[in-house]
Amino acid sequence: MHVESRSAEALPKEHSPSTPFATADRKQLTQWLMVAGLIYLLICAVGLIGSGFKSATGDQAKEMFAFATNPFAGLVVGTVATALIQSSSTVTSIIVGLVAGGLPVSVAVPMVMGANIGTSITNTIVSLGHVREKKEFARAFSAATVHDFFNLLSVVIFLPLEMAFGLLEKIGSFLAGLFVVENASMNGLNFVKASTAPVVNSFKHMVEGFGHVVGGSLLILVGIVLIFLSIHYVGKLLKRLMVGRAKEIMHTAIGKGPLSGIVSGTLVTVLVQSSSTTTSLMVPLAGSGTFGLKEIYPFTLGANIGTCITALLAATAVTGNTAAALQIAFIHLTYNVLGVLVIYGLPFLRYLPVQAAEWLGETASKNKLVALAYILGVFFIVPGVCLGVTSLV
Template sequence: MDIAVPEEASEAASNQSAWRQWLMVAGLVYVLICAVGLIGSGFKTATGSQAKEMFEFATNPFAGLVVGTVATALIQSSSTVTSIIVGLVAGGLPVSVAVPMVMGANIGTSITNTIVSLGHVREKKEFARAFSAATVHDFFNLLSVVIFLPLEMATGFLEKIGSALAGIFVVGDASMGGLNFVKAATAPVVNFFKQSVEGMGTTGGGIALILAGIVLIFLSIHYVGKLLKTLMVGKAKELMHAAIGKGPVSGIFSGTLVTVLVQSSSTTTSLMVPLAGSGAFGLKQIYPFTLGANIGTCITALLAATAVDGNAAAALQIAFIHLTYNVLGVLFIYGVPMLRYLPVKAAEWLGETASENKLVALAYILSVFFVIPGMCLGVTSML
């Protein structure tokens, strides 16, 4: 009996700690939604009717793609970048400019697990497996852009689908039904910040709101990620072990679920790298799980779009475009036998090559995420 009491007390303390952490997560999600509202409000205040003119430089889709890729590679969080994009769209950034940006965010986010794979560099075979598992995400996202960006430029089909989906939830600029309470709940915080910068003028005040929103997004996503890793990563690993090897549908679903739980595709895909490096799972087993992570990461932008200060319809539209793009990418690339394993073959080849010459891995990371995008941006700015 003497031993059981401390054990019960310890379990009760652990449960209380978990509840406190979940309350902190809820509070930080609230801060995230407020932050997106601040960005939209600030962008609208600073630019007024000149918003579209400000983004004329990015009317070239390749420029938008590069901006999304480099920004996400530097920040190492597609959730942060897409949340910022949602806020900008709510404030007046044209949706057509934002579409390539969210595509670029998909590419940029895969730098994290590619860097994680470098931890296996000392063991040749282990590094080959780990680097292949990391870069299969890169190659899938690159192939998805190659297929869907030209189609979007020619037909605007993603914009149309996003608009149709957003129309289900939005009437005019007011959210329907259950979404109203979110905007109402965040309004006091957004209004407080707006009143705080009134003396700075429209441009200065707008820029201050945008900067405040970006800082709050960084902080909220950073600390939400840390808390969720503590609360969920152990369970995420269990789920991953249980799902991988049970077939592609199970793998995709589990990858989606784990990413929703930890709010980070970078975390989900990085969890797989050591498993691949150790040889516990093959690349073809891990591949579907990676695809699910692409879908699961869309939850942050959808959450952020439920309460914005500005064009709610456009904010929801770009969030649904992000989701539609990732779902169609999985359905089309994995569903077509000829395309299905192209990312796997490319990743296997690169993994073997990099294991033979470690400088290839460094050159790959620098060129794909920074050098080539920078060159493309330079060229497009001269056109």
């Protein structure tokens, strides 16, 4: 007894199970387990949406979304849905689930583009917090809207190309083809799908009694709620867990040029699983004047790329049309990578978003109503009018 006591005393303090270090360690482990559980829930939820949509629409998914076959309508749906939910990862994951359940990829592509636009409302709202200091507000509002202008320019370039040639659809199909074996989606080795199947099947059994349409709709609803909750809480946990790592990455990127900024923006977004977190983080950094707009711009571009990880992850385990689900997830990635390559790669396009954002920031700092009109106009009124017009045509 005496010997045991002495041995315990001899242990270094930080290794003793009762020290604060051990408590912090245990807490961190619990948080990581929660992250793993929530990601599992996210994948299950996307599977639920796919199954629910397939069950509710039968073979009529295309007819159900006939209103969105007009690409502008799809773009507006993606923009408004993301602006309301405040998470592009949630919307793209839902789209992946819907595509797996039968939504045509061609209808989903503009929705994904719209999700990119809609997600930038978050950092724009965050920048409103700097309203009381004129110069600070100009810098913060510019830092937020540079993301909007980049995403708008990206749509202006790629939507016509998609409508004319199906460019993204073809690239997405090619990339998905590399991972899907004879339309079986790596069935033999897809352990993710196998591990989520029991949960998805349990939910399916639970709603069997409601019939195809109601049961399917219930699955979709549960799936949407679960996706929203899992992404929300994963984001919160990862922010806490990864702040140190994010700090290291950003420290490393300082003074290393735009490519390093893009890479670190991508990495930080992958770590926190949210592009709006990364882009919103740029707002106070730019608002204080320590970081210039041209310095934070590459970080926001990286955020667009990093956010694609969620939909890709979700697409690995869906049931139904797995090839199409992977295709839309790869389209999301391709669209964002090509956007950066084309807009940032071409010198005459590179700083257009920066110039537009600087002008808007200056204008909005002189007349704050411009900021309000901009947010309402870009994210709600213009999309709403477009949706109304397209439904009439």
